[in-house]
Amino acid sequence: MIRTVVVIYSGGMDSFTLLHRALAQGHAVHALSFDYGQRHVRELDCARQVCRALAIPHQVIDIRALGGVMAGSALTSELPVPEGHYQEDSMKATVVPNRNMILLSLATGYAVTVEADAVWYGAHGGDHAIYPDCRPEFVEKMDAVCRVANYQPVAIEAPFMGSDKARILSEGLKLGLDYGQSWTCYNGRERACGRCGSCVERLEAFAANGVNDPLQYEVAG
Amino acid sequence: MIRTVVVIYSGGMDSFTLLHRALAQGHAVHALSFDYGQRHVRELDCARQVCRALAIPHQVIDIRALGGVMAGSALTSELPVPEGHYQEDSMKATVVPNRNMILLSLATGYAVTVEADAVWYGAHGGDHAIYPDCRPEFVEKMDAVCRVANYQPVAIEAPFMGSDKARILSEGLKLGLDYGQSWTCYNGRERACGRCGSCVERLEAFAANGVNDPLQYEVAG
Numbered sequence: 001m002i003r004t005v006v007v008i009y010s011g012g013m014d015s016f017t018l019l020h021r022a023l024a025q026g027h028a029v030h031a032l033s034f035d036y037g038q039r040h041v042r043e044l045d046c047a048r049q050v051c052r053a054l055a056i057p058h059q060v061i062d063i064r065a066l067g068g069v070m071a072g073s074a075l076t077s078e079l080p081v082p083e084g085h086y087q088e089d090s091m092k093a094t095v096v097p098n099r100n101m102i103l104l105s106l107a108t109g110y111a112v113t114v115e116a117d118a119v120w121y122g123a124h125g126g127d128h129a130i131y132p133d134c135r136p137e138f139v140e141k142m143d144a145v146c147r148v149a150n151y152q153p154v155a156i157e158a159p160f161m162g163s164d165k166a167r168i169l170s171e172g173l174k175l176g177l178d179y180g181q182s183w184t185c186y187n188g189r190e191r192a193c194g195r196c197g198s199c200v201e202r203l204e205a206f207a208a209n210g211v212n213d214p215l216q217y218e219v220a221g
Numbered sequence: 222m223i224r225t226v227v228v229i230y231s232g233g234m235d236s237f238t239l240l241h242r243a244l245a246q247g248h249a250v251h252a253l254s255f256d257y258g259q260r261h262v263r264e265l266d267c268a269r270q271v272c273r274a275l276a277i278p279h280q281v282i283d284i285r286a287l288g289g290v291m292a293g294s295a296l297t298s299e300l301p302v303p304e305g306h307y308q309e310d311s312m313k314a315t316v317v318p319n320r321n322m323i324l325l326s327l328a329t330g331y332a333v334t335v336e337a338d339a340v341w342y343g344a345h346g347g348d349h350a351i352y353p354d355c356r357p358e359f360v361e362k363m364d365a366v367c368r369v370a371n372y373q374p375v376a377i378e379a380p381f382m383g384s385d386k387a388r389i390l391s392e393g394l395k396l397g398l399d400y401g402q403s404w405t406c407y408n409g410r411e412r413a414c415g416r417c418g419s420c421v422e423r424l425e426a427f428a429a430n431g432v433n434d435p436l437q438y439e440v441a442g
Contacts, residue, residue: 065284101367105326137369148358
């Protein structure tokens with residue numbers, strides 16, 4: 001069934017793949033990004049360029065003023081970004097309180113405005129253990145409330161829930177995607193650092209697929 | 222049971238009453254308001270003054286930049302505010318897509334930050350027929366998702382769900398509240414207009430209680 005789908009698209013590799021899955025399935029796609037004052041503004045730039053090249057509508061919602069609620073997150077503050085593997089302790093430092101519900105609520109409002117049937121976001125199996133708002137239980141309950149919150153029902157779907165990052169990348173490679181158009185690094189420098197948790201996970205996914213990452217890194221992967 | 226409660230407090234008569242109910246029950250209260258560029262900035266001023274006088278913490282979250290999502294609402298645009306009784310057609314013009322879910326999601330993030338057990342908001346029986354996100358079904362499903370979205374469960378409660386505006390006012394009058402400290406009018410002028418849907422409902426609630434509204438109006442109630 002062809003639907004109209006709002007895809008929450010950060011510019012990172014998971015949502016980049018998700019966006020292309022939606023297009024490959026023939027859906028009418030509206031891309032939606034959030035500017036929350038992240039250091040890695042490169043990610044947003046990637047998102048803009050990709051949507052322009054694909055000629056799909058792309059809305060960026062500025063949520064920088066929500067800093068009061070989002071206090072304490074390493075993604076928006078001057079704290080050092082945790083390096084190496086994502087561990088529960090270091091990841092809690094990058095958790096924004098109720099982040100995914102806030103973003104999905106805004107996306108659902110946007111879906112009502114553009115008369116979309118569903119909102120897709122890139123939560124995946126690798127996130128389960130760490131982020132409560134990436135678990136299947138959260139997605140099910142969020143879907144239930146978004147179907148009754150407006151005159152028009154909106155479905156919430158996380159199509160990669162059964163996948164991990166390596167499998168997502170494998171799907172994208174089969175679609176022939178150029179991952180040089182995606183950005184993952186948490187540090188906002190010219191090249192990806194290769195050391196933050198996000199870079200490490202990305203490089204592992206490429207290694208698992210036996211493929212070189214087309215991005216340039218400060219350190220060798 | 223004494224809890225820590227975030228009360229979504231607009232400055233209007235319903236949430237003014239709700240705030241005082243929470244205090245009367247002995248809860249530790251954090252008041253939370255939203256600046257969405259409403260014309261009736263008097264409402265926010267009322268909220269600030271009341272919280273200062275009560276010496277309770279009060280956070281205002283600036284969501285004006287969310288205008289892109291909130292497009293089409295008479296509350297934030299230059300459209301004329303509907304007058305007279307709230308009817309389904311005219312009220313749809315003042316509906317912000319997914320408004321309550323967005324506000325409750327932000328409030329839940331704030332509740333996590335201040336380690337509160339619950340978020341209260343002033344949805345009431347009189348709103349059911351018109352606003353999907355004021356119905357008991359919505360509150361139940363929102364409560365269910367907010368309990369699993371973060372490391373710490375947050376309950377969503379609408380204590381006035383079984384009341385209408387007249388009964389809410391009756392409760393506040395029994396608590397001895399001064400409704401001159403609340404503001405309802407949608408038009409941002411010096412005195413309440415007495416004609417917008419919000420003023421009309423407020424004046425009806427006072428009439429039902431056989432009490433004069435202490436606010437000054439442009440027209441006689």
